[in-house]
Every structure is written in structure tokens, then in C-alpha cells.
Amino acid sequence: MTNFVIEAVSRADQGKGASRRLRTQGFVPGILYGGENDKNPVAISVNGNELNKQLTDQSFFSSILTIKLNGEEQKVIIKDLQRHPARPQVLHADFQRVTDESRIRITVPLEFVNFEKSAASKASAKFAVEKNTAEILCNAGQLPESLLIDLSTVEGGKVLHLSDISLPEGVEIIALRRGGDHDQGIGYVYAPRGAKAAK
Numbered sequence: 001m002t003n004f005v006i007e008a009v010s011r012a013d014q015g016k017g018a019s020r021r022l023r024t025q026g027f028v029p030g031i032l033y034g035g036e037n038d039k040n041p042v043a044i045s046v047n048g049n050e051l052n053k054q055l056t057d058q059s060f061f062s063s064i065l066t067i068k069l070n071g072e073e074q075k076v077i078i079k080d081l082q083r084h085p086a087r088p089q090v091l092h093a094d095f096q097r098v099t100d101e102s103r104i105r106i107t108v109p110l111e112f113v114n115f116e117k118s119a120a121s122k123a124s125a126k127f128a129v130e131k132n133t134a135e136i137l138c139n140a141g142q143l144p145e146s147l148l149i150d151l152s153t154v155e156g157g158k159v160l161h162l163s164d165i166s167l168p169e170g171v172e173i174i175a176l177r178r179g180g181d182h183d184q185g186i187g188y189v190y191a192p193r194g195a196k197a198a199k
Contacts (some may be wrong), residue, residue, distance in 0.1 A: 004065045006055050006095075008032070008044040019092070023048070028090050029130065032067065035097030043067060052088060055081075061106040064140055067095060075140070077106055100141030105174060107135045108144060110165070110186060112197065114152035120189045125156050131186040135174040136161060142170040148184075149186070158187040 011018070011024070011029070012082040019029040028048045033041040044067075054060050060078065067074050080094040098104055115127045134147060147165050161183045163175050 006067045008046045008069045030093035032095045098140040102140045109146045111146040117152040129187045138171040
């Protein structure tokens with residue numbers, strides 16, 4: 001798993017004017033909140049170029065990050081990003097402090113593996129992905145980099161749902177906590193036109 005480190009400094013100036021000045025200087029205003037005993041929120045600024053580089057890695061959004069705030073390291077997750085509607089610019093970033101025991105809601109990627117080993121694949125069937133992320137609830141210390149879906153035993157015509165995912169210990173899918181009506185499809189096996197249906 002990539003170790004993302006964000007250099008940040010606390011800021012006293014707040015408000016729209018102060019935020020605008022920071023952005024003009026190449027920084028992104030943000031807020032750091034939560035943590036043990038619900039520490040006071042801290043207004044921060046981070047280097048815009050460095051943040052944008054890290055945002056190109058999709059695993060940034062599903063990882064425990066390290067913020068170095070005035071030299072002190074803190075574990076966080078990204079909770080919200082406000083982006084400019086027309087330009088590739090981050091306007092504001094919200095970070096939540098976590099410990100290994102913190103219960104967090106976070107979206108992680110779904111990773112479909114081993115379809116080529118399945119009987120369906122050998123019968124020329126294909127697999128179509130319908131959903132490539134899922135929102136989960138877990139302790140920060142148990143956060144998986146992704147949820148693996150093993151397709152080695154899928155058969156032709158099979159439709160997979162969230163409930164078909166084998167979850168790591170301590171990990172729950174948020175949608176399934178709401179009942180069976182929220183068991184969304186995540187992918188299905190189909191026979192391409194002209195190919196025989198896989199058994």
C-alpha cells in the first residue's frame with residue numbers, strides 16, 4: 001500500500017479572503033478534525049502541487065494518510081474535496097484524524113480477479129463490471145486496500161451482487177446494512193454475440 005504523506009501548516013487567517021490569497025500562492029486551504037477526545041478542528045494549508053500529484057493515484061482516497069502538521073505526524077483519511085467547477089483546481093480539503101481503532105466510513109475499489117481461470121472464460125464468455133467501488137465501515141487499522149472478488153468459479157449468466165463479496169474480518173458494506181433491497185449488482189457474465197452461452 002502506498003504511504004501518502006502530506007505536509008501541512010496551521011493557519012490563523014480564515015474566511016473567503018484568506019482562502020483566496022492562499023490559492024493564489026499555490027496552497028490549498030483545509031480543515032483537520034476528529035480524533036481522540038474529538039480534538040479541536042485545526043485550519044491548515046497544504047501545497048497545491050503536491051496534493052494534486054497525490055490525487056492522481058486513486059488509492060489516495062481509500063488509504064490511511066499521514067499529515068505532517070508543523071512537524072507532527074497524524075494519521076488521517078480524506079473526507080471531502082471541493083473542486084473548482086471549471087478548472088482542475090482543489091479549493092478546499094477536509095481531513096479526519098483516525099487511530100487504528102477509529103470506526104470509519106470510506107469508499108474502496110472493487111478488484112475482480114481470476115476470471116481467465118473460470119469455465120465461463122474458457123467457453124469464450126466475458127465479464128462486465130457494473131460497479132467498481134463500495135462504501136465500507138471498518139476500523140481504520142483494518143482498512144483493506146481493495147475488496148477482492150474471485151471470479152475463478154463463475155458460470156455463464158451469473159450476476160454478482162455486493163453480498164457475493166468475501167469481506168475481510170471487521171469490514172462491513174454500508175449498503176448491506178440497509179437490507180436486501182440495497183444488494184446492488186456489481187457485475188455479470190455474458191456471452192458475446194455469436195458465442196455459445198457458457199455453462
